[in-house]
Amino acid sequence: MSDADASEDAAPTDREYAEWLDALADGGGFALVCPDGHGSLPPRRVCPECGSADLSRGALDETGVVETYSVVHVPSPRFADDAPYATAVVDFGPTRLTGVYREGGDAAPDPAVGDRVTVDVGERATDGERLVVFRPADGETGSGIER
Amino acid sequence: MTDVRVAGVGLTRFGDHPERTGRDLFGEAALRAFEDAGVDSADVEELNYGNFMGALAEHQGHQAPLMAEAAGVRCPATRYESACASAGVAVREAVRTVAAGDADVVLAGGMERMTNLPTDEVTEGLAIAADDLFEVRAGVTFPGAYALMANAYFDAYGGSREDLAHVASKNHANAVPNEYAQYRTEVSVEEAMDAPPVAEPLHLYDACPITDGASALVLVSEEYAADHDLDASVAVTGTGQGTDRMALGDREHLARTPAADDAADAAYADAGIDADAVDVAEVHDCFTIAEVLALESLGLFETGEGIAAAREGTTTADGDLPVNLSGGLKAKGHPVGATGGSQIAELTRLLRGDHPNSEHVSDAEVGVAHNAGGTVASAVVHVLEVAE
Numbered sequence: 001m002s003d004a005d006a007s008e009d010a011a012p013t014d015r016e017y018a019e020w021l022d023a024l025a026d027g028g029g030f031a032l033v034c035p036d037g038h039g040s041l042p043p044r045r046v047c048p049e050c051g052s053a054d055l056s057r058g059a060l061d062e063t064g065v066v067e068t069y070s071v072v073h074v075p076s077p078r079f080a081d082d083a084p085y086a087t088a089v090v091d092f093g094p095t096r097l098t099g100v101y102r103e104g105g106d107a108a109p110d111p112a113v114g115d116r117v118t119v120d121v122g123e124r125a126t127d128g129e130r131l132v133v134f135r136p137a138d139g140e141t142g143s144g145i146e147r
Numbered sequence: 148m149t150d151v152r153v154a155g156v157g158l159t160r161f162g163d164h165p166e167r168t169g170r171d172l173f174g175e176a177a178l179r180a181f182e183d184a185g186v187d188s189a190d191v192e193e194l195n196y197g198n199f200m201g202a203l204a205e206h207q208g209h210q211a212p213l214m215a216e217a218a219g220v221r222c223p224a225t226r227y228e229s230a231c232a233s234a235g236v237a238v239r240e241a242v243r244t245v246a247a248g249d250a251d252v253v254l255a256g257g258m259e260r261m262t263n264l265p266t267d268e269v270t271e272g273l274a275i276a277a278d279d280l281f282e283v284r285a286g287v288t289f290p291g292a293y294a295l296m297a298n299a300y301f302d303a304y305g306g307s308r309e310d311l312a313h314v315a316s317k318n319h320a321n322a323v324p325n326e327y328a329q330y331r332t333e334v335s336v337e338e339a340m341d342a343p344p345v346a347e348p349l350h351l352y353d354a355c356p357i358t359d360g361a362s363a364l365v366l367v368s369e370e371y372a373a374d375h376d377l378d379a380s381v382a383v384t385g386t387g388q389g390t391d392r393m394a395l396g397d398r399e400h401l402a403r404t405p406a407a408d409d410a411a412d413a414a415y416a417d418a419g420i421d422a423d424a425v426d427v428a429e430v431h432d433c434f435t436i437a438e439v440l441a442l443e444s445l446g447l448f449e450t451g452e453g454i455a456a457a458r459e460g461t462t463t464a465d466g467d468l469p470v471n472l473s474g475g476l477k478a479k480g481h482p483v484g485a486t487g488g489s490q491i492a493e494l495t496r497l498l499r500g501d502h503p504n505s506e507h508v509s510d511a512e513v514g515v516a517h518n519a520g521g522t523v524a525s526a527v528v529h530v531l532e533v534a535e
């Protein structure tokens with residue numbers, strides 16, 4: 001891994017992750033949920049909390065609540081042109097999601113614990129790779145793939 | 148079951164070694180450990196070696212046989228990988244092997260080469276200790292993950308950047324007399340507060356440096372120590388390990404480390420002690436907030452109270468419970484695959500009385516070492532006691 005391209009090439013393709021991102025981009029984000037209500041993200045054959053193999057898709061909440069966040073100033077090569085950027089962990093009902101928090105326009109990202117956000121799929125500024133993006137729920141929200 | 152004694156410890160200087168390979172670093176640490184132990188390397192029955200990113204940093208996989216050569220031992224040799232807890236798990240298996248009577252002499256430790264990579268590639272290399280699909284691709288870096296935990300902690304229990312700056316200042320002060328430490332310079336709370344941000348709320352002095360280094364321990368059975376008239380006064384009396392969900396977002400709580408709770412409970416039970424008995428601790432402060440989380444998981448402070456420990460002076464060198472008298476990962480340095488072994492080496496020196504900071508714990512009988520991997524998806528805790 002001598003550069004960002006090499007590390008990107010080294011990243012394995014996971015079909016179920018790609019399909020999950022597709023669903024998220026189409027507004028159909030989901031978690032895998034076991035009979036006990038534990039939510040997790042694909043690929044899964046069993047619930048990581050209880051071991052149940054009886055997993056079904058459960059819709060994510062329409063909006064999520066920011067549980068924690070950080071503004072990253074020193075990025076990995078894959079995010080070199082994205083920094084500074086904010087990451088957040090957001091509770092979306094059956095599961096939490098981790099992603100990049102973006103506000104509209106050129107505003108510096110300034111999330112806070114307890115903020116309500118929506119989720120969709122955006123692109124990494126550095127290389128256009130898709131990633132999970134949160135946006136303020138009460139502001140202008142994008143749809144589908146956009147920067 | 149037999150008592151496990153630390154017969155000898157060996158460290159390289161932690162820091163930049165731009166023109167030395169990992170095999171040379173581990174060889175130096177191992178030879179120093181044999182010399183310290185007074186044990187013949189021919190008696191070593193197993194080598195347990197920790198390393199995290201050697202394939203990235205040195206283009207070298209399958210390192211255990213290479214390290215056996217470097218140490219001059221011919222015996223079963225295995226590399227252990229558990230991110231920053233790699234050496235911790237290597238030592239733990241060595242302790243269990245000796246305790247079970249399966250070997251009388253085991254060499255354990257680890258090595259990491261990091262400074263030969265540019266900072267952004269080290270950042271990338273460390274990030275792979277997180278979940279690639281749902282964290283790394285979402286922009287989580289290693290400092291970024293601990294920053295998420297820090298803000299979750301502040302939200303749940305209070306505390307501030309300034310409290311964390313006291314942790315940094317304390318550990319830098321502790322490193323000053325330590326001949327093995329990377330940064331032997333004091334850092335004031337004000338300097339730590341004014342440093343540039345890495346991943347807010349963590350700034351430069353909240354983060355451990357990028358480090359090359361190696362650690363080695365010679366662990367022996369009580370019987371071997373007696374038969375060979377070794378000066379091996381410190382025993383490893385407890386070992387424990389815990390595992391949590393890989394991704395931070397999948398944890399029950401974003402500001403606690405249950406894997407370390409489990410490791411501590413198991414290690415204390417193994418040793419037959421309570422947290423109250425602990426006199427001195429070396430904990431995994433890869434970031435200042437990590438020391439706070441460690442103190443709470445080890446039961447040394449109540450949940451939500453670890454944040455004030457350094458500021459109030461409880462964990463400083465002159466406090467009731469000195470923590471990271473070595474300088475910690477923060478100032479001593481963090482060659483990730485060597486760290487778990489170096490913590491036990493430092494604790495052994497502190498308890499034996501031959502550490503430059505031993506004067507601060509002259510009556511100490513019980514020490515605890517806490518080594519974590521990733522955002523504490525892996526944790527290893529060891530209890531060391533003065534046996535004689």
Ligand SMILES: [Zn+2]
Nearest residue numbers: 034038047050
């Ligand atoms: Zn379940």
